[in-house]
Amino acid sequence: xxxxxxxxxxxxxxxxxxxxxxxxxxxxxxxxxxxxxxxxxxxxxxxxxxxxxxxxxxxxxxxxxxxxxxxxxxxxxxxxxxxxxxxxxxxxxxxxxxxxxxxxxxxxxxxxxxxxxxxxxxxxxxxxxxxxxxxxxxxxxxxxxxxxxxxxxxxxxxxxxxxxxxxxxxxxxxxxxxxxxxxxxxxxxxxxxxxxxxxxxxxxxxxxxxxxxxxxxxxxxxxxxxxxxxxxx
Numbered sequence: 001x002x003x004x005x006x007x008x009x010x011x012x013x014x015x016x017x018x019x020x021x022x023x024x025x026x027x028x029x030x031x032x033x034x035x036x037x038x039x040x041x042x043x044x045x046x047x048x049x050x051x052x053x054x055x056x057x058x059x060x061x062x063x064x065x066x067x068x069x070x071x072x073x074x075x076x077x078x079x080x081x082x083x084x085x086x087x088x089x090x091x092x093x094x095x096x097x098x099x100x101x102x103x104x105x106x107x108x109x110x111x112x113x114x115x116x117x118x119x120x121x122x123x124x125x126x127x128x129x130x131x132x133x134x135x136x137x138x139x140x141x142x143x144x145x146x147x148x149x150x151x152x153x154x155x156x157x158x159x160x161x162x163x164x165x166x167x168x169x170x171x172x173x174x175x176x177x178x179x180x181x182x183x184x185x186x187x188x189x190x191x192x193x194x195x196x197x198x199x200x201x202x203x204x205x206x207x208x209x210x211x212x213x214x215x216x217x218x219x220x221x222x223x224x225x226x227x228x229x230x231x232x233x
Contacts (some may be wrong), residue, residue, distance in 0.1 A: 004065035009076055014084065018145075019065050021088055021095070022071060024060045025141040028099045031057065032137065032200060035105040036130045039193065044113050050106035057099040064092045083217060087210035091144060094203040098137060099198040101203070108189045108196070115186045121170055126194055129165035133197050136162065136204040144207055149215050150233040155208035156228065169194050 031053045038046035068089050071077070077085060112123075136158055143151035173191055177184045212220050218231040 007075075010071075010077075010081075012066075013071050013075075014081070017064060017071065017085075017088060018061070020064050020067065021092055022141060022145055024057065024064065024092060024095050025137075027053065027057055027060065028095045028102070029134070029138055029141070031099050031102040032134050035102040035109075036127070036134060038106055038109045039130060040127055042109060042113050042123070047106035047109045047113075050102050054099060054103045057096055061092055063098040065089065068092075079215070080214070086213050087214045091207050091210050094206045098200050098203040101199045104196040105193050108193045111189045112186045115189070122176065123170075123190060123193075125169055125172060126190070126197060129162055129169065129194065129201075130197050132158070132162050132165065133200040133204070136201050137207075140204040140207040140211075143211055147211060147215050149167055149212050152208035152211040153163075153225075153229060153232055156205055156225065159201050159205040162198055166194055166198040 030037075031050055034046050034052045034053075038050060039042060068085055072085055073080075136155060139151060139158075140155055142148075145154065170191065173187050175193075177187045209220050212218060212232055214229070216231055220228045220231060223231075
């Protein structure tokens with residue numbers, strides 16, 4: 001993943017920790033896919049599996065953080081190597097938080113199922129946003145593995161689609177609650193699901209920004225798209 005270094009051992013350590021991040025990403029991806037299935041089928045069993053996976057995600061985050069701290073302390077990296085390690089740390093944190101959002105989705109699904117109002121809600125409308133968010137995270141991980149800045153820029157643009165889906169869903173949910181006050185409580189649960197899906201997209205966007213930081217050394221957070229595109233040229 002990174003360029004070759006004078007220290008072959010350092011190269012090996014960098015590649016090893018990068019592989020661990022990809023492994024964590026794969027685990028979180030599977031967690032999100034299972035959460036989407038729980039949403040589409042209102043499956044309490046699938047929701048429980050998502051919740052149970054969270055402990056593994058948290059443990060992996062801690063392991064990667066310890067490994068990063070050890071590398072920084074022993075190797076005292078500079079320039080791009082340090083940027084890479086910082087970005088790996090931030091990417092790991094965003095993956096763990098994406099896993100947290102999957103767990104939130106699972107818990108809200110369980111709450112909706114227990115309310116008995118599952119089939120009365122427009123949950124199917126969330127699937128488009130959920131698939132977009134899941135796909136965006138997958139693209140972010142692929143771009144991170146290749147340090148592909150062009151793909152990173154594309155991801156930043158795609159995140160807007162998820163935001164638009166979220167806004168449209170909120171408007172529809174408000175209409176449901178106004179027409180039938182009995183749906184207010186489960187509708188609020190579904191609103192939290194929608195927000196969690198949007199946050200998964202945000203975490204994918206953050207990872208894309210870290211890719212640009214690694215390669216170009218430019219912090220593009222809170223930066224207009226025109227400036228970001230200029231930075232990666």
